Each structure stands twice: as C-alpha cells, then as structure tokens.
Amino acid sequence: MKRRHVLQLAALTPAAAAQAQTAAWPTQPVRMVIPFAAGGPTDVVGRLLADRMSEFLPQRVVVENRTGSGVVIGTEVVAKSPKDGSVILYNTIAHAVLRALFPRLSFDPVGDFTPVALCGQIPMIMLVHPSLGVSNAQELIALLRANPGKYDYASSGNGGAVHLATELLWHQAGGLRVNHVPYRGSSQAMADVLSGRIPIIMDVAAGAVPYLQRGELRAIGISDMQRNPAAPSVPTFNEQGVTGFVAYTWHMVLVPAGTPEPIVTAMNAAINRALNLPGVKERLQELTMTVVSDSTPASAKAFLDAEIAKWEPIIRSANITAN
Template sequence: MKTRAGIAIKLVAGCTLIAAGVAHAQQPADPAAGYPNKPIRFIVPFGAGTQTDVLGRLIGQKLTESLGQQVIIDNRPGASAILGNELGAKATPDGYTLLMSGTGALAINPGLFPKLPYDPIRDFAPITKLVIVTQTLVVNPSFPAKSVKELVAAAKAKPEQINYASFGAGAANHLTTEMFQHAAGIRLGNNVSFRGSADANLQVMSGQVPMMFDSMTSVLPHVKSGKLRGLAVSTAARSPFLPELPTIAESGYPGFEFAGWTGILAPARTPGPVLDKLEKAIIAALQKPDVKELFNTLAFTPAGESREEFRRFMISEIAKWGKAVKDSGTKIH
C-alpha cells in the first residue's frame, strides 16, 4: 500500500516536471527567426540627394533584396544631424529601425553640444562601419607651397596670415585644420566659413582663400583637373584615389590621423541575433559590384567591420574628436 508520504513525493515531482515543461515552452524563440516580417525604416539624417543619402539608398536596396522586406529611407536632416540621430536613439529596439550616421553626429557632436539628446555609446547598437572618407589638404595652384613642409614653412614665416576655408566652427574639416596647426606648431589666419563643399572649393580654386581640408570625394576631380593642388591626406595610409599624395603623418607628423566615416546602427537593446543578421547582410552588400562602383565614384574607402570592432572604433573616435574640440577651443552655444 502506498503511503501518504510517497504519494505526496510523487505529486511534487510530477508538478516540478510539469512546471519545468511549461517554463521551457514559455522561453522566447530566437528573435531573428522570421526576421524581418515587415518593412524596415532606415533613418538618414541628411537631405535627399546628398552623398550619404545616395549611399543609404543603395545599401537599403541591397538589404531589401537580401532580407526580403522593403527598406524605406526616412530622410531627417537638420541641427547638425541631431534630429535624425535622436529619432534613431529613441526608436523601438526591435530591428525595424536603422540609422546611418557618422563622424559629426557620433564623434564630434558629443564634444560640441553639452546637452546632446542622445549618447552615442549608451543609446546605439553599432552594426558595421561602411566607409572611410579621407580628408585631403589642398591649396590653390598659384599658392607657393607644393608640399606640407613648404606650407608649414610659409605659415611660420607669416603667422596668422594664411587663411583657410571650412564649413564652420566644429565641422570635421575645421577641426582637422586646427589639429594640423597644433601638430605642426603653426598658426594660420582666419577660418573662412562656407555653407558647403561646393562653395568652399570654388573659393579656393578662385584664390579667394588659399587652402583647406576637404573630403577626397569633393576635391578629387579638381585635383585631377589641376584646379586644386593636393598636398597630403589625413588618413594613416595613402589613398588609392590619389596614391601620389603622402599622408600628413609621413610628412613629418607621426600619428596624425583624422578622417570621416559612416556606419549603420540600431537602437540600443536591439536583440543580438537580429543585429548579427543585419551585420551579415550589410557586409555582404558591401561586396556587390554596383556598391563597389559607387564607392569608387564617390572616392569612399570601404570598411565593413564587425559589431564589436565598430563599437571599439566609435569609443576611440569620440575620445579623439572630443580632444580636438577641446584643444581647438571651439564652442557651440
């Protein structure tokens, strides 16, 4: 005859097994299973037709093809890209909102704006860095200096007399120029600000302003046509688009490296398996012939880092550009 104690033990054991089975059944499925099952919003914090927008639309098209769901570009320009980045940071972290962002919004803005409505590390899950955009030091062809060494000598001979063009205080090319002055121990003249690259290039080509740093994308055709003279590039390695130009580092200033970059991120707390799926799809897109062709047309250097590599890169870039902002004394009110 079964004792009451024995029956009780069996009942407890049975209930434990049932509870374990229910708990197992209630465990969430793989978040990436069936993802995506609806359109994905892709925020681009710049206007339609800009280089970043063109890049975003092509990557979005490739993701549409590989993921089987429409990737819809959502242009949100304005306020130094703060508006679009804030929108991306506050979106639901489910993999259905992506953000294209880069140097200015993620690495420079934290040092410029004391009350930025997003934190680049806390509020985003980096997916991959897409491209590197080389800054190129150019001068008007009539300017005497034909090398970095000669430019530095001219600046030392005439301190605070050689003006330079930029896109405004705190812009990447302004800060790159400031750090070049710091590295070379020189003081250039006035920072002559223009609304964009086209205006700045025109003024340097016309001789109204003798020099500037600008993206390889913008200056490449003018250097090749002889309307601008290239002196050096700001990256650690020479650019394949103008391989004859030395780096600033090899021109006498070791360690000098300031370049633009663009990557894709998701809101923080987006499930890891979803991020892995997106990372794989985006890096695969970078290998497509038409994507490579666009990179060549825009003079972009492809990247394609892992999520962890991109996260570490962002941390180092925030520190580097933050120091540049502080050392330059730039303040945005």
C-alpha cells in the same frame, strides 16, 4: 516565415540566419534614417547600401532623410524609436562629436545606440590655391609657422569632418595659428578658394579630386596612411613628416540601444554581404571610400569609442562649437 524571408535569411551567414529566425523582425519595411540631405555624398552611399541590404533581410530597407541642427534631429528620431530593428541610423563622424558639440542633447549619442557595422572610411585632401606658392606639406607648414594668424582656411561648416581634420593637422604640426572661415556647405567654401580669396581648404577626397584633375588647385597631402587609388599622385602627410596624422569621415550603421542581439547580428551580416556584392565595393572605391566589409558590432563600437576619444580633446582645445 514566408518563402521570400527564408531565402533572404539563407543568404546570411549560418549563425546569423539561425538567430534571425528567432528574432521578432518588424513586419513593416525597415527605415534607414540618414541625417543628411538627399543627393549628398552620405545619402548616395547610404541609399546604395540600403538597396543591397534589402536582398538579405526579411524586410525591405527604405531611406528617410531627416535633417536639422546638423545631424541632431535625425539621430534623435532613431534614439527614440522602437528597439526592434524597424528604424536604423546611417551616420558619419558627426555621431562621434555630437556630445562635445551639443552638450544639452535630449539623448545620449553613446548610451542610446548600439553600433552595428562600420561600412567604410573616406580620407581628406588638403588643397591650396596656386597663388599661395607652396607645393607640399613642409612648405605649407613653414609658411604658416613663419606667419602666425596671417592666413585663413575655409571649411564647409563648424564642427564638420574637414574642420576637425584641419584643426588636428595644425595641432600635430606644432600648434599652427590659422584663421578658420566656416561656410554653409562645401560648394560655397570652394568657390572662395578657387577665386583665391581663401587660400587653404581640406575636402573629402572625392570632392577634391576633380579640382586636381582640372589643375585648378594644388594638393598638399591626403589624410590617410597610404595613398588613395583615386589620387595616386597625392602623398600622405606621414610621407611628408607629419607623423601619425590620419583623419577620415566614415560611415556607420547604428540602432537604438536595447535592440535584440539576434537582430543586430543578422543586420551586421546583411551589411557585410551587401558591401561584398559585385560592383558595390568598386562603386564605393570610385567615391574614394575604403570599404570595411568585415566589421562586427564589437569592432564598430571600439572604432566609435576611439573616434570619440580622438576628437573630443581637439574640439575643446580649438574651442570648436556647432554655431
């Protein structure tokens, strides 16, 4: 091995370094495929991780944005890539719902991938326009229950994290009937909420906080079991009586199924080391992400399996489609 590679492997855990030395690492830079547009929130976090992972792997990690059909195109690229660690996937909750939203995929989102590490979870905040006249979850639920089908809520698109989380909330609040108005992106949806045309929206916490700070919208609750340091005044739905309501968008690294275990193990160690570097965790927490820096391939798989089991019934019951 080159001296640079030896130094990088020495930075891993001893077990991971020992396995990595026997693994057939690719000779070219590792491609991290992000199936989201460059400059978006997922891309920002993925690029930060890719840059810092490179300090602990034999090859540099470079980002490649492959968008299209939601996350289908980019995910398919990785599913059909060599099983040698040369191409990895950086995906979100979108991976857990691919099978339910796209039943005719040319690949299996479960069987064709091996989870490497869960990197973090980002909760969501429900916002309402002040004209709606409600200030907390119980007031909103009471209003919607008394007026089934009267009110609309916006989302950034069918089948996205905020759409799924909102439908889960309505379900757990007793089966509320609220009309879904999907948009092509969060900025368009938020514009109509700010104008009062659509009174309700769920957004990722990082996106919601600026509207709260400016006093333009009211926060109803956050979809976590504890309050978020970036928005400490926003109560959880659990605090307000919607017991068990938890919903995140999350970030995970996956590789094609069949990738040698030593490569998976060493890559997992590099991810955890990167997430624990000074400044990295703090930066991600600024983006309202709860960092997971001790994930294993096994715990990541268990998490993904649980998310699939959680969201597929919601997708069926709410008749959610990708269109």
